[in-house]
Amino acid sequence: MNANNKDHAALADEFNKDEPRVDWHDETLWWVRQKRDRAAAQVADWEVLRDTASRIKDNVLSRLSEYLQHFEAAATANGIVIHWAADAAEHNEIILSLLRQHGVDQMVKSKSMLTEECGLNEFLEEKGVGVVDTDLGERVVQLAGEPPSHIVLPCIHKKKEEIGEIFHEHLGTPAGNADPQFLTHAARLHLREKFLTRRVALTGINFAVAETGEFVVCTNEGNADMGAHLADVHIACMGIEKLIPQRRHLGVFLRLLTRSATGQPITTYSSHFKRPRPGQEMHIVLVDNGRSTHLGRKDFRSSLKCIRCAACFNTCPVYRRSGGHSYHTAVAGPIGSILSPNLDMKKYADLPFASTLCGSCSNVCPVKIDIHEQLYKWRQVIVQEGYAPAGKRAAMRAMNWVLSHPAAYHTAGKTGRWVMAHVPFTVNNGLNVWYKQREMPAAPKQSFGEWYKKNRRDHEQQR
Amino acid sequence: MRVGLFIPCYVDQFYPQVGIATLRLLEKFGCEVVYPPGQTCCGQPMANSGFGHLTQGCNDLFIKNFSSFDYIVAPSGSCVLHIKEHLHGADDAAAAIRSKIYELVEFLTDVLQVQQIDAEFPHKVGLHQSCHGQRGLKLAQMSELMAPPFSKPERLLKLVKGIELVELDRKDECCGFGGTFCVAEEAVSVKMGKDRVADHLRHGAEYITAADMSCLMHLEGILRRQKSPVQVRHIAEILNGRS
Numbered sequence: 001m002n003a004n005n006k007d008h009a010a011l012a013d014e015f016n017k018d019e020p021r022v023d024w025h026d027e028t029l030w031w032v033r034q035k036r037d038r039a040a041a042q043v044a045d046w047e048v049l050r051d052t053a054s055r056i057k058d059n060v061l062s063r064l065s066e067y068l069q070h071f072e073a074a075a076t077a078n079g080i081v082i083h084w085a086a087d088a089a090e091h092n093e094i095i096l097s098l099l100r101q102h103g104v105d106q107m108v109k110s111k112s113m114l115t116e117e118c119g120l121n122e123f124l125e126e127k128g129v130g131v132v133d134t135d136l137g138e139r140v141v142q143l144a145g146e147p148p149s150h151i152v153l154p155c156i157h158k159k160k161e162e163i164g165e166i167f168h169e170h171l172g173t174p175a176g177n178a179d180p181q182f183l184t185h186a187a188r189l190h191l192r193e194k195f196l197t198r199r200v201a202l203t204g205i206n207f208a209v210a211e212t213g214e215f216v217v218c219t220n221e222g223n224a225d226m227g228a229h230l231a232d233v234h235i236a237c238m239g240i241e242k243l244i245p246q247r248r249h250l251g252v253f254l255r256l257l258t259r260s261a262t263g264q265p266i267t268t269y270s271s272h273f274k275r276p277r278p279g280q281e282m283h284i285v286l287v288d289n290g291r292s293t294h295l296g297r298k299d300f301r302s303s304l305k306c307i308r309c310a311a312c313f314n315t316c317p318v319y320r321r322s323g324g325h326s327y328h329t330a331v332a333g334p335i336g337s338i339l340s341p342n343l344d345m346k347k348y349a350d351l352p353f354a355s356t357l358c359g360s361c362s363n364v365c366p367v368k369i370d371i372h373e374q375l376y377k378w379r380q381v382i383v384q385e386g387y388a389p390a391g392k393r394a395a396m397r398a399m400n401w402v403l404s405h406p407a408a409y410h411t412a413g414k415t416g417r418w419v420m421a422h423v424p425f426t427v428n429n430g431l432n433v434w435y436k437q438r439e440m441p442a443a444p445k446q447s448f449g450e451w452y453k454k455n456r457r458d459h460e461q462q463r
Numbered sequence: 464m465r466v467g468l469f470i471p472c473y474v475d476q477f478y479p480q481v482g483i484a485t486l487r488l489l490e491k492f493g494c495e496v497v498y499p500p501g502q503t504c505c506g507q508p509m510a511n512s513g514f515g516h517l518t519q520g521c522n523d524l525f526i527k528n529f530s531s532f533d534y535i536v537a538p539s540g541s542c543v544l545h546i547k548e549h550l551h552g553a554d555d556a557a558a559a560i561r562s563k564i565y566e567l568v569e570f571l572t573d574v575l576q577v578q579q580i581d582a583e584f585p586h587k588v589g590l591h592q593s594c595h596g597q598r599g600l601k602l603a604q605m606s607e608l609m610a611p612p613f614s615k616p617e618r619l620l621k622l623v624k625g626i627e628l629v630e631l632d633r634k635d636e637c638c639g640f641g642g643t644f645c646v647a648e649e650a651v652s653v654k655m656g657k658d659r660v661a662d663h664l665r666h667g668a669e670y671i672t673a674a675d676m677s678c679l680m681h682l683e684g685i686l687r688r689q690k691s692p693v694q695v696r697h698i699a700e701i702l703n704g705r706s
Contacts, residue, residue, distance in 0.1 A: 008648070009647060009648045009649070009650070009651075012648060012650050015650075016651065016654055019654070026658070030633070037606070037607075043609075046609040047610065317636055317637045317639065318648070318651050321651050321654045321655060321658075322650075322651050353512075353513075353644070353647060353648070354651075355641070356639060356640065356641030356642075356644050357595075357641065357642075358594035358637035359594055359595075359598035360607055360635075360637070363598065363607035363608055376510075379511070379513030380510075380515050380516070384513075384516060388513060388514075393514075396509050396512060396514045397517065399508065399509065400514070400518065400520065402503075403472065403504040403509075403520070404519075404521055405503075406500075406501040406502070406503055409472070409503045409504075413475070413476055433646040434646055436649060436653075437685070438656070438681065438684030438685050438688055439683070439684045439687035439688050440684065441478070441680050441684070443476075443477065444477065444480075446479060447475045447476050448470050448474065448475045448481075448483065449475055449500060450479075452486075452498050452500070453500065456498070
């Protein structure tokens with residue numbers, strides 16, 4: 001994902017080399033956040049709805065194995081074939097074997113962040129299978145040879161002129177034409193041919209209903225439906241946490257999902273799939289890939305409540321100014337920063353630190369995940385597991401020693417305002433990073449403690 | 464009412480005038496204020512960096528210094544939040560401190576129930592809502608929630624004669640300080656700070672105020688680098704009548 005092994009800070013630094021672009025990215029996503037605010041304000045008892053969704057998901061997680069078995073039984077009774085994948089590799093092999101069974105080496109795929117998490121596209125390409133992403137944004141990044149930068153708006157980092165160039169190169173549209181309507185039409189023609197000729201369609205799953213064995217796929221473009229309805233084989237992939245107990249709970253989640261995501265009342269298409277149509281095969285791949293482990297982490301399990309709306313991305317002042325690729329993982333943003341360390345703590349040790357802990361993410365989350373508190377807790381775990389840089393460890397120990405000894409603190413304070421040199425300006429290296437773009441605070445003649453001693457302590461002692 | 468004054472380490476070292484303003488303000492409202500000289504730091508810089516396990520020394524010092532007071536007050540939402548959430552100890556002392564420590568603004572509005580303030584500040588002022596005070600201590604309603612608005616710092620500032628509070632485009636966006644984030648993620652931190660500063664400048668603020676000096680230290684660093692005439696003032700300084 002990130003060939004250079006750069007961490008979030010380094011990648012964010014690169015992103016910030018082009019400040020007007022950062023402004024544009026920030027303002028675009030802030031506009032989505034504002035749309036979300038307006039949409040949420042129109043729902044009476046929005047906060048009650050969030051609370052309800054949170055409780056339903058708590059219930060799901062507390063009885064996950066039970067609901068999964070219910071779901072498997074109900075879906076099987078509906079004629080759907082259920083597959084279980086313990087990890088990404090098993091998931092990818094299951095998909096490949098289904099394609100091979102049908103003698104197919106091409107398929108269409110609507111948006112599924114799970115398949116991004118599992119690296120399915122790369123795996124299938126290595127095996128000679130052509131995958132066409134049919135979500136417009138995903139198709140754009142696929143043609144550009146990039147991963148999505150946002151789970152709901154995959155090519156939000158691209159300007160329309162850049163998309164015009166990509167289409168010119170890959171789809172033969174006229175050079176210099178960046179008209180959104182024209183480009184969308186070109187994409188439609190291009191994708192229509194794929195929909196009509198591919199015999200296997202893969203989709204994600206937004207909600208799977210344990211009670212009925214059905215599932216719901218939400219898209220704005222209808223591309224999941226186009227794929228699934230035209231193909232002989234529909235494969236739907238889901239993480240095991242995507243369950244909800246009953247169909248009526250969709251009334252909670254469908255109201256929250258898109259308002260939180262884009263500020264729309266509901267997705268253009270909320271498609272319910274229950275059984276294969278005559279002659280069609282329908283498969284569901286239930287994927288664990290670390291989720292059971294995560295469920296066992298008491299402090300972090302509630303992050304499995306996530307419904308992938310990306311409201312936390314849009315509100316995050318860091319995400320808006322660092323871009324999705326700076327997170328070097330399939331699910332970026334605040335939620336990705338608490339999910340990814342579970343998958344690979346060393347590789348993603350930087351992500352829980354890519355936050356100011358401002359707490360805005362937890363407030364917009366439609367299922368009330370305490371995201372910023374989990375960021376804090378992951379920091380503790382990562383340091384204790386030994387994944388903090390050595391320089392930072394040494395600086396923290398030194399700082400802590402001084403701050404634990406009042407006499408040392410006062411002496412250090414006098415000798416050149418010790419705090420200025422150590423807290424926290426230079427913890428990541430020997431240079432004064434603070435000063436690069438900011439003035440240092442002016443050092444006063446005396447600290448408050450010294451002032452107090454001179455002006456008040458005598459007075460205190462006389463009392 | 465005996466109040467223990469907790470002055471965060473960076474305020475002690477860089478902004479003694481904020482400590483002095485806090486002390487005088489509390490005394491104006493009749494509190495007996497004592498500054499325990501053995502205090503250092505709440506431990507937050509280490510804890511937020513993932514080194515919470517190192518903070519036992521700061522933790523124990525804090526309990527030792529502040530156990531004997533009726534209330535503990537600090538001019539910082541962030542440090543107070545840290546104590547409220549993380550101060551720990553075997554006996555009841557830590558729990559008692561967690562429940563009797565207040566950030567200055569909420570102490571004025573909720574405990575002292577201040578209704579009038581004898582201060583004048585005839586300037587256009589932008590109020591920066593520091594995140595830990597706002598979202599952590601709930602000093603003001605948060606823009607993400609669909610709930611009735613309120614703001615304790617704004618209520619106090621409106622009691623100051625001559626002050627004009629400016630509206631902001633993003634009324635509660637983080638400034639990007641974030642403790643060690645300010646250097647570990649320098650590029651994003653500075654960009655966030657520049658954007659906050661620009662919002663205040665766009666609306667004609669002559670001063671930026673906040674209940675947390677750490678945010679203001681960061682914003683001041685940017686303002687001074689830009690050679691802007693706009694200055695920062697901790698809310699205690701304005702409420703205490705310094706112009």
